[in-house]
Amino acid sequence: MKKTFRMEDLECANCAAKMEKRIAKLSGVNSVSISFLTQTMILDAEDARFEEILGEAARICRKVEPDCRILV
Amino acid sequence: MSGMTGKQRRMLRRILVGALLFAAAALLTAWLPRVLFLIPYLVVGYPVLRRAGENLLHGQVFDENFLMTVATVGAILIGEYPEAVFVMLFYQVGELFESIAVGKSRRSIASLLEIRPDAATVERSGELIEVEPAEVQVGETIVIRPGERVPLDGVVLEGSSSLNTAALTGESLPRDVAAGDPVISGCINESGLLRVRVSRDYAGSTVARILELIEHSAARKARTETFITRFARVYTPAVVAAALVLGIVPPLFSGEWSVWIHRALTFLVISCPCALVISVPLSYFGGMGAASRRGILIKGSNFLETLADCGIAVFDKTGTLTYGTFSVTDVCPAVGDAETLLELAACAECYSEHPVSRAVREAYGKYIDRTRVQNVREIAGQGVTAWVDGRMIAAGNAALMASCGVEYAMPDLDGTVIHVAADGQYLGYLAAADRPKPESGAAIAALRKEGVRHTVMLSGDRLSTAQRIGAELGMDEVYAELLPGDKVAQIEDILKAAGPRERLLYAGDGINDAPVLSRADVGVAMGALGSDAAIEAADVVLMDDDPGKLADAIRIARRTRRIVRQNIVFALGVKFLVLLLGAMGHAGMWLAVFADVGVSVLAILNAMRTMRNHK
Numbered sequence: 001m002k003k004t005f006r007m008e009d010l011e012c013a014n015c016a017a018k019m020e021k022r023i024a025k026l027s028g029v030n031s032v033s034i035s036f037l038t039q040t041m042i043l044d045a046e047d048a049r050f051e052e053i054l055g056e057a058a059r060i061c062r063k064v065e066p067d068c069r070i071l072v
Numbered sequence: 073m074s075g076m077t078g079k080q081r082r083m084l085r086r087i088l089v090g091a092l093l094f095a096a097a098a099l100l101t102a103w104l105p106r107v108l109f110l111i112p113y114l115v116v117g118y119p120v121l122r123r124a125g126e127n128l129l130h131g132q133v134f135d136e137n138f139l140m141t142v143a144t145v146g147a148i149l150i151g152e153y154p155e156a157v158f159v160m161l162f163y164q165v166g167e168l169f170e171s172i173a174v175g176k177s178r179r180s181i182a183s184l185l186e187i188r189p190d191a192a193t194v195e196r197s198g199e200l201i202e203v204e205p206a207e208v209q210v211g212e213t214i215v216i217r218p219g220e221r222v223p224l225d226g227v228v229l230e231g232s233s234s235l236n237t238a239a240l241t242g243e244s245l246p247r248d249v250a251a252g253d254p255v256i257s258g259c260i261n262e263s264g265l266l267r268v269r270v271s272r273d274y275a276g277s278t279v280a281r282i283l284e285l286i287e288h289s290a291a292r293k294a295r296t297e298t299f300i301t302r303f304a305r306v307y308t309p310a311v312v313a314a315a316l317v318l319g320i321v322p323p324l325f326s327g328e329w330s331v332w333i334h335r336a337l338t339f340l341v342i343s344c345p346c347a348l349v350i351s352v353p354l355s356y357f358g359g360m361g362a363a364s365r366r367g368i369l370i371k372g373s374n375f376l377e378t379l380a381d382c383g384i385a386v387f388d389k390t391g392t393l394t395y396g397t398f399s400v401t402d403v404c405p406a407v408g409d410a411e412t413l414l415e416l417a418a419c420a421e422c423y424s425e426h427p428v429s430r431a432v433r434e435a436y437g438k439y440i441d442r443t444r445v446q447n448v449r450e451i452a453g454q455g456v457t458a459w460v461d462g463r464m465i466a467a468g469n470a471a472l473m474a475s476c477g478v479e480y481a482m483p484d485l486d487g488t489v490i491h492v493a494a495d496g497q498y499l500g501y502l503a504a505a506d507r508p509k510p511e512s513g514a515a516i517a518a519l520r521k522e523g524v525r526h527t528v529m530l531s532g533d534r535l536s537t538a539q540r541i542g543a544e545l546g547m548d549e550v551y552a553e554l555l556p557g558d559k560v561a562q563i564e565d566i567l568k569a570a571g572p573r574e575r576l577l578y579a580g581d582g583i584n585d586a587p588v589l590s591r592a593d594v595g596v597a598m599g600a601l602g603s604d605a606a607i608e609a610a611d612v613v614l615m616d617d618d619p620g621k622l623a624d625a626i627r628i629a630r631r632t633r634r635i636v637r638q639n640i641v642f643a644l645g646v647k648f649l650v651l652l653l654g655a656m657g658h659a660g661m662w663l664a665v666f667a668d669v670g671v672s673v674l675a676i677l678n679a680m681r682t683m684r685n686h687k
Contacts, residue, residue, distance in 0.1 A: 004288075011171065013350040014136070017301045033291035036350070037178060037357050042291050063130040066123070 002044040005054075009067040010039050019064050023057045032057070041070060076172065083119075083168050087161065090116030094157050101154075109153035117144065117160040134308045136344040143340040147661060150330045159341060159665045166669020170350070173676040177354055177683065187239045187258040187279055189223035195267075205257075206274040216266045222259045225277045226268040228252060233264035240282070241367035241615040258282065281607055285369055289360060292372020293353075296636055300352045304345035311651070315339035318655060331657065338654035341664035347643040351675035352636055358682030359632030367615035368625045375611040378594050379629035383574035384566060385524045385622065388559075388588075389531035389538060391581035392598055393512040393545060393619060398427050398504040400435035401487060405500035413500050417492050419445050420458040420465040428488050429456070431504045432467075455490065466493045473498070486537045505537070511620045513545050518623035522630070525574070528566060530559050559588045579614075579622060596622065632682045639675045646671050 010016055016036040023032045028046040035041075045053045054070070061068045076084070093112035100108060114121075117140075124141040132138065140163055147156035192205045195213045205223040208214060213229065216222055222235065234246035237259045246262055249255055255268055258279035274280055319336030323329045356373035363370050370376050390396045403410040418436035421429035422445055433440070448458040454475070455468010466476045467490055473480040478493040480501070487505025491498070516527055528549045531538040538552035551562050567576055578585075578592035581599060586609040589595030597610035599617030607613055614621045650667035653659035 012136070012346070013353070014304060014344070014346060017304065017349060021305075031291075033293075035291075035353075037174075037353060039178070042288065064132065066126050066130075 001047045001050050002042065003050075005041045005043065006071040007034070007039045007041055007061070008069045008071055010034075010036060010061075010065065011067070012036075012065065015065045015068075019057075019061050019068075022060045022064075026053055026056055026060075028053050029057075077175065080168060080171055080175075083164065083171075086116060086119075087164050087168065090157075090161055090164075094154075094161060097157075098154060106151075106153045109157050110148070113144070113148070113153075113157045113160060116157070116164055117141075120160065120163070134312065134343075136346065139308075139312070139340045139343050143337045143661065146333060146337040146340075150333055152334065152661075155661050159661045162662075162665045163341075163669055166665070166673055169673045170346070170669065170676060173673065173680065174350065174354070177358065177676075177680050187221070188283060189221045189257065189279060192223035193217070193220075205277075208270055208274065210270055210273055212270050214268050214270055216255075216261045216268060218261055218263055218265065220261050222255050222257050222261060222268075223277075223279075224257050224268075224270045224274055225255070225272040226270045227254050228266055229269050230267040231265050233266050234262045235259040236262050237616075240278070242365055243367065243616055282369065285371060285607070285613070286360075286364065289370065289372050292374050294356055294373035294377040296377060296640075297353055297356060297373060300345075300348045300640075304349050307345045308343050311339055311343035314651075315343070334661075335654055335657055338659060338661050338664045339651060341661055342647050342650055342654070342667050344668055346668070347647075347672040347675040348640060350672065351639045351643070351679040354676060355632055355636045355639065355679040355682045358679060359628050361683050363625055363628045366621060366624055366628075368621055368628075369613040369615065370625070371611050371613075375594055376629050376632060378575050379577070379612070379626055380633040381573060381575040382577040382594065382626055383523070383525045384528065384570055384576045385519050385526070386528045386530060386563060386566060386576060386578045386592065387547075387619070388578075388580035388585055389529050389533060389541060390506060391617075392579055393529065394506045394508045394541065396506065396581065398431035398488065398506055400431050400502055401505045401507075402483075402485065402503035403435075403500075404481075404483065404502075406481060407497070407499050413492055414502065416460055416463075416465050416494065416499065417467045417490060417502055419460045420448070420456050420467045420492075423448050424450055424456055428490060428504050432490065432502060435502075463494045464496075467491070486534075486540050506533075506541075508541055508545055509617075509619065511618050515619035515622060516546050518620060519626065522623050522626045524577075524626070530554055530562055532556070556584055556587075559585060560591050563588055563591050577622070579619065581617075585609075596625075628682075635678060635682050639678055642678075643671050643675050 013036040016034045020032055020034045023029060028049045030044040033042045043054065043057065058070045061070060090112045093115055097108045097112055120137045120140055124137040127135045127138055144156040144160050189205050191202050192208050193200050193202050193215045194208050195215060200215060208224055214224065214226065228249055228251050230251055232250035234248050235255060236246050238244050240258050257277040315336040318339060319333045323332045356376055359376050360370045360373065387393050403414055405413045414436050418433050419440055421432050422440045422442055444461050446459040448456065450456050451472060454472040455466065457464065457466045466472055469489065470480065470491065473491045473493060476493060476496065478496055478498050480491045480498050483489060483501060485503055487503050490502045490504065492501065493499060519527065527547050529538065529542045529547045531552045532554050533552055535552040538550050542550035554562060563578065570576060575593040577594045577596060578588055579596040579598055580589060589597060589609045594612060595610045596612045596614060598614045598619065612625060646667050650659050650663055654664060
């Protein structure tokens with residue numbers, strides 16, 4: 001399943017790159033792309049575990065940038 | 073200041089208060105202890121310090137907040153109070169500028185997405201209801217008032233108007249529509265009220281597809297972009313390591329600890345690669361934005377990068393360089409006058425849907441009374457026979473004449489010849505041909521000016537026709553009589569002869585050349601407004617069918633590449649220079665903070681130039 005999410009308060013381009021790299025390493029993630037400019041994340045992951053993976057991704061984002069939220 | 077978010081305004085207040093306190097501390101420093109500098113330091117630097125602490129708890133070490141904190145706290149510890157405050161102050165000013173500049177470019181990108189329709193007015197059980205475009209079903213009737221945006225693709229049932237397609241194609245001339253004409257979502261209805269039957273749901277409509285394409289384009293990154301991300305990952309640890317070495321090794325021998333620690337702290341200030349990490353993707357995004365305002369949709373910055381290297385342009389002939397429809401070019405009666413010849417041919421072919429027959433009817437241009445025409449027989453691959461006004465008319469190619477036993481002339485010309493005979497007597501012939509678009513010649517010349525070395529035309533048409541059109545347009549090479557499968561093989565051959573860094577662009581109408589579009593380095597589909605297949609298969613989509621837009625696309629790509637290179641050279645150049653000066657003790661933290669945020673801001677401002685939309 002491939003879904004696009006808006007991100008809020010993603011303020012640093014380097015952080016976006018870090019998040020992208022770490023989320024891509026999660027098991028079940030086929031591909032992920034975070035755009036600092038459009039403030040969006042395109043996540044392509046296994047259908048069955050999508051919610052779980054999304055939660056995991058949100059945790060990674062908070063770790064890298066505490067204010068950053070994924071809007072669902 | 074207008075246009076600032078609440079967060080930015082709070083930041084500005086913090087900076088101003090901090091700057092005043094800094095000035096006060098600097099004046100009073102003669103009488104009061106230097107610890108006073110800690111007040112402006114904490115006022116300005118609090119958000120940075122807090123973040124650094126939070127991130128440290130999360131295990132983020134090489135984060136810019138943390139590095140800035142270490143650098144300034146280090147400066148305080150070795151007694152450089154004013155420098156610590158200044159660095160923090162300037163860092164925050166830079167961050168604010170950066171945030172404003174990025175916000176501005178985000179907004180101008182968002183303006184590209186303004187083609188999104190807000191609502192649709194739909195007729196349901198005799199009433200007009202305003203609903204979300206996504207709620208409208210195929211087959212329903214919507215009403216579009218003047219000034220409104222067309223929310224869904226459809227066909228006009230009633231009314232006439234002119235549509236402004238500028239947001240989609242960059243074309244400022246409005247397009248006239250009347251009952252029976254298709255309308256495309258995203259256009260603006262300028263003058264009249266239209267009733268439209270919806271032909272595609274919102275998700276399938278042109279506007280939704282374009283928006284999806286723009287939003288997803290960020291996922292396909294240019295090589296330079298991925299390179300910068302990888303570089304950034306190495307750069308920060310490397311500079312920090314260098315700082316450690318600089319702060320520890322030389323003083324072991326010389327013993328001047330505070331001098332070398334100061335130099336090491338200078339390194340930490342420059343260790344953030346932000347100038348590159350922001351400005352490179354921003355440049356590409358700006359370039360794609362400028363292109364889409366001209367009706368050129370590029371599916372990812374990787375294709376923008378490839379476009380800049382295009383040295384070979386291959387075109388499909390029919391529908392790309394030519395109109396793709398026939399028109400009558402010659403009427404040559406052997407007996408009688410031209411008007412009668414055309415009339416008889418048009419009557420005989422009045423039921424045929426063959427493109428040539430349509431061209432003949434169009435050339436005749438008058439109403440055809442079909443009661444005059446009887447016993448129509450269409451003979452595949454030959455032509456038509458019919459009774460017109462009681463006479464037996466045969467209209468078709470040489471084979472038809474031969475089978476009717478008519479002696480016919482053999483004109484020496486390109487295009488398709490339609491011979492006409494009445495009751496076995498030869499009347500003369502019409503010739504029909506596909507014509508090049510008026511913009512095609514200029515488009516080829518413009519490509520050459522943009523540095524395209526070699527232009528090739530592929531065609532399924534006869535060699536003589538293809539060669540004539542190729543020569544007329546100034547193509548370097550022409551390959552004709554190709555079947556769709558042959559075109560891929562032809563592209564492979566051309567690619568073999570290409571230079572090592574030379575890329576090949578293929579432009580077609582996207583109807584049956586999907587394999588060729590995907591084989592080329594950059595596949596361009598033209599006139600794609602409303603055609604799904606083309607939007608799927610191509611890397612670059614031209615919303616209208618003007619081949620001149622190709623040269624625009626290449627020019628934008630080259631300009632973007634130039635700006636990206638400027639930024640890389642400028643940012644790295646300044647950083648390495650300041651690192652070098654810092655190591656030798658010629659650059660203080662004052663200069664270092666400029667090399668960090670100052671360079672970022674300048675690089676962002678430079679990157680924003682790509683968005684500008686001029687020649």
